[in-house]
Amino acid sequence: MPRVLLAGVSMRAAAASAVRAGFDVAVVDAFGDLDLPPAASRFTPPGGPAGFTVPAALRAARAVRCDAVAYGPAFEHCPRGVSALARGRELFGNAPDVLRRIRHPATLFSALERHGFPVPRTLPPGAHDGATAGHWLQKPLRSGGGHGIKPWLGEPLASADWYLQEHLDGVAGSIVFAAAAEAGGVQPLLVSRQLAGDHAFGATGSRYCGSIASSPGDLFGDGDAVVTCAAALARAVTREFGLVGVNGLDFIARDGVARPLEVNPRWCASMELIERAGGPSVFAAHVAACTGAVRDAAPLRRSGALGKAIVFARETCVAGHTHPWIEDDDLADIPVPGVRIPAGGPICTVFAEAETASACHAALVRCAVRVYAEVETWHAPGAPGPKPPEARSLKPEASV
Numbered sequence: 571m572p573r574v575l576l577a578g579v580s581m582r583a584a585a586a587s588a589v590r591a592g593f594d595v596a597v598v599d600a601f602g603d604l605d606l607p608p609a610a611s612r613f614t615p616p617g618g619p620a621g622f623t624v625p626a627a628l629r630a631a632r633a634v635r636c637d638a639v640a641y642g643p644a645f646e647h648c649p650r651g652v653s654a655l656a657r658g659r660e661l662f663g664n665a666p667d668v669l670r671r672i673r674h675p676a677t678l679f680s681a682l683e684r685h686g687f688p689v690p691r692t693l694p695p696g697a698h699d700g701a702t703a704g705h706w707l708q709k710p711l712r713s714g715g716g717h718g719i720k721p722w723l724g725e726p727l728a729s730a731d732w733y734l735q736e737h738l739d740g741v742a743g744s745i746v747f748a749a750a751a752e753a754g755g756v757q758p759l760l761v762s763r764q765l766a767g768d769h770a771f772g773a774t775g776s777r778y779c780g781s782i783a784s785s786p787g788d789l790f791g792d793g794d795a796v797v798t799c800a801a802a803l804a805r806a807v808t809r810e811f812g813l814v815g816v817n818g819l820d821f822i823a824r825d826g827v828a829r830p831l832e833v834n835p836r837w838c839a840s841m842e843l844i845e846r847a848g849g850p851s852v853f854a855a856h857v858a859a860c861t862g863a864v865r866d867a868a869p870l871r872r873s874g875a876l877g878k879a880i881v882f883a884r885e886t887c888v889a890g891h892t893h894p895w896i897e898d899d900d901l902a903d904i905p906v907p908g909v910r911i912p913a914g915g916p917i918c919t920v921f922a923e924a925e926t927a928s929a930c931h932a933a934l935v936r937c938a939v940r941v942y943a944e945v946e947t948w949h950a951p952g953a954p955g956p957k958p959p960e961a962r963s964l965k966p967e968a969s970v
Contacts, residue, residue, distance in 0.1 A: 578642020740824030
């Protein structure tokens with residue numbers, strides 16, 4: 571198996587999937603989480619999460635000997651960075667020219683409109699005549715995870731790095747799929763409901779904070795129609811833009827129709843739910859699709875609901891003794907003890923299962939409450955007094 575370098579803001583889940591598939595793995599990401607697979611070598615740029623940029627990741631990657639590379643969040647906005655990362659190495663992922671086209675909203679929606687799909691209206695900077703404040707969202711071109719998205723109040727956009735997108739009512743969802751454009755294959759892997767801006771997890775605005783997988787009807791009402799439409803969107807963007815590997819497409823579901831919002835042409839946060847539900851290694855599917863081996867199949871379906879949520883810090887804090895968290899199967903992305911977590915930064919990821927999506931959400935909220943209770947025992951930056959010598963278990967039976 572080739573030695574593979576994984577680079578992106580957060581690559582713990584991708585690394586676990588790659589190690590599970592038998593790859594020799596090295597990781598360059600912003601966090602260097604405590605629960606990165608022991609078999610994976612880690613190379614974290616200096617400065618911690620706040621110091622992570624694509625150039626910083628590239629500098630760290632130069633020191634890594636590897637045969638192939640795969641990228642995650644942040645690199646889809648920097649085609650030149652992908653070119654630099656892959657220089658002299660095999661690229662498992664979409665090529666830079668694909669990123670330039672598919673991450674441009676006007677190009678994406680024009681292509682989908684030609685295929686007959688309903689798409690949200692978009693307006694470039696300066697083209698606001700007739701637009702009504704409150705009915706549009708102001709979005710950065712280099713958006714990711716919902717960062718920076720906010721309602722448009724009628725003011726001129728600050729620069730050409732922003733655009734307006736029609737606000738759509740409905741349920742936020744996502745489909746992740748493996749694509750092999752040249753072979754004509756698309757394999758839907760998972761359709762899920764997205765959580766965004768949920769205050770229970772410390773998220774605000776449109777910020778992505780989790781995913782819940784369940785039966786289509788439980789997620790969207792007209793679930794089968796939504797899944798069929800989302801799969802058709804995945805096939806259309808694969809043919810139009812020449813996608814390879816695993817990708818994600820975000821949409822708004824309403825009246826049985828999946829209306830596209832954007833394509834994430836790289837590893838996505840919801841993908842690890844596939845493996846937690848007993849599915850195969852997603853990274854293995856990624857590499858196979860990059861080399862043309864993919865088949866048409868229905869997305870994974872399961873009884874009951876499975877979800878994940880990212881818990882964000884409500885105040886700046888310093889991580890305490892988090893080593894016991896590794897023993898809790900419902901926790902991941904565990905911070906290294908002593909690391910500074912700014913207000914709004916991610917603390918960890920929690921997982922839960924339940925009979926329905928709503929019950930799963932409630933279980934995730936309970937997990938987040940336990941995390942916040944533990945964070946209360948940590949000390950704030952610069953505060954006097956020692957850290958607690960040992961963290962409590964966060965399992966429900968031990969927190970009563």
